Amino acid sequence: MTNNANTMASQGSSLPGFVAAMPFYPSKTVNIPPLLLAIFVFFIGFFIQCNIVTSNVGLRFLNITDMLVLMTIPVLTVLYVRCLTSCIIAIYLAPLTFFFALSTLFADGRGDGEFYTTAMTYFYMIYFLFFTYVLFKENLLEMFCWGTFAGFLAVTTLLFLDTIIHDQLAPLGLSFMFDETAVLEAAANGEMSAMLLRIEKAGGIWSAGNMAGPAFALAGAAAAFLAETRRRPALFALFLLIYLASFTLTLNRSGVFAVLAIGLYFYVRNFSVRMLLSTYLGFVLSALVIAAILPLGAFDFVEQAFSKRFLDDSNTSNNLQERWSTISSGFQVMFEHPFGVGYSLRSQELAKMTKVGTPHNGFLATAYTSGIGFCLISAFALFYTIFRKRKISFFAYSALGVVIGYQFEELNFNPVFMAHIGLAAGYTFIDLDFRAFLKNTVMKTGILNKFP
Incomplete structure (x- = not known):
């Protein structure tokens, strides 16, 4: 944690001003041992990725982070309520609550159980505002990334x-929870099931590879940030190696694109002659290892997986045309139901226009689940985080991964994506609050002259 603080300090004016101003923000209302807070933050990070399916063990929550958010949001709120300002309430919490109320009351055709995602989307956005305060106020961002x-x-x-x-x-x-035999038997009888996709694309704790691949990819933000702060590019290389190994089972391309984008951004941000030399040596070593064991057939499975998804997919051009069509039609459905729409109704409307019942887009799916207001707040936070000149790199890496993943799948109901969007929103509106109202006050101390 100390190393992280020193690294941030050494970066000087490349950071948002609120980072240096954190000592001036009110402290927590109750004195909690720093070690306890660090353990808590570590395990929130851990369970965001390793998101245990709590519904399998009889609980009323789909995943463990849903349970943790609802159970600990009162605690975080009480601990850090003094950090809230009238500005952040006016520009974030009040609009968020207003849009949630509109969606709750006026969404069209919402089916049984579908309100769960709408409510959790709202609670994640509230929760991670306070959680972001914890990360900066207590200097625990690196601990979160390790988790x-x-x-x-x-x-x-x-x-x-x-x-x-x-x-x-x-x-x-x-x-x-997945019964492969039952799914195959149903398919043999002509009955199609959404779980049939899992036969081809393994998902582990997620329903299928199209959910698992992008969720795993968001861990690349933590890996890149740790590699950057520790000056150990090998950390990201290790992540990349493990991720590509997981691809042989998930067969998800969007996650690969997200990881490569994060990796490229990390490389550009931290480029140096030393890194260039390390990259060259890494490629040479990898080539020698692959050449040595390739005759043994050890990479046959890997080669088949990558060829299947990137070289031998004859449906690529049709897939692009189909996605463009569903996105354009998806906007039409969104504007017809500005406060949200149930899954069955919007699937029927999309199918009439494009013969496909999904827009394959996370932003549109957010609008269907929670209304256009939530969609706009999420999109604004993500793009602000990416394009803000002065930034904390973890949040930029994370936002980049979310934006890419959202171009391929309806991932808005995945708790990993809910958490990362909540982090982006918390980070964005804390920064905006500082820039709009707190900067001039803190500047009077004379310590923030380099932190616009």
């Missing part, structure tokens, strides 16, 4: 174990 990285290691391990001992993992919430 996320550890969760990624755990969840990818479960992905591979799931192919062997699924029946033992699922009752513990360590795998998505």
Whole structure:
């Protein structure tokens, strides 16, 4: 934690002003031991990635972070309520609550159980505002990233174990409940099931690879930030190696695109002659290792997986045309239901226009679930985080991964994406609050002349 603080201090004016101003923000209302807070933050990061399926063990929550958010939001609110300002209430909490109320009251055709995602989307956005305060006020961002990285290691391990001992993992919430035999029998009888996708694309704790791949990819933000602050690019290289190994099971391209974008951004931000030399040596070493074991057939499975998804997919051009069509039609459905629309109704409307019942887009899916207002707040926070000149790199890496993932799948109901959007929103509006109202006050102290 000290190293992280020193690194941030050394970056000087490249950081948002509120980071240096954190000592001037009110402290928590109750004195909690720093070690306890650090453990709490670590495990929130861990469970965001390794998001145990609590519904499998009989609880009324779908995933463990849903339970943690609802159980600890009163605690965080009480602890850090003094950090709230009239500005942040006016520009964030009040509009968010207003849009939530509109969606609750006026959404069209919402089916049984569908309000769960709407409510959790709202609570995640509130929760991670206060959680972001914790990360900066208590200097725990690096600890959070270590927790996320550890969760990624755990969840990818479960992905591979799931192919062997699924029946033992699922009752513990360590795998998505899935009866492969029943799904195959139904398919043989002409009955199509959404779970049929999992036969081809393994998902581990998620329903299928199209959910798992992007969720795993967001751990790249933590890996890149740790590699940057620790000046150890090998940390991101390790993440990349494990992620590409998981791709052989998930077969999800959007996650690969997100990871590569995060990696490229990390490389550009931290480019140096030393990094260039390390990259060259890494490629040479990798080539030698692959050349040595390639004749043994060890990479046959990997080669087949990548060829199947990137080289031999004859439907790529049709897929692009289909997605463009569904997105354009998706906007029409969104404007016809500005406060949200239930899954069955919007699927029927989309199917009439495009013969496909999904827009394959997370921003549109957010509008369907929670209304246009929520969609606009989420989009604004993500793009502000990416394009704000002075930034904390973790949030930029995270936002970049979310934006790319949202271009391919309806991921708004995935708790990993809910958490990362909540972090982006919390970070954005804390920064805006400082720039609009607190900057001049703090500048009078004379310590923030380099922090616009």
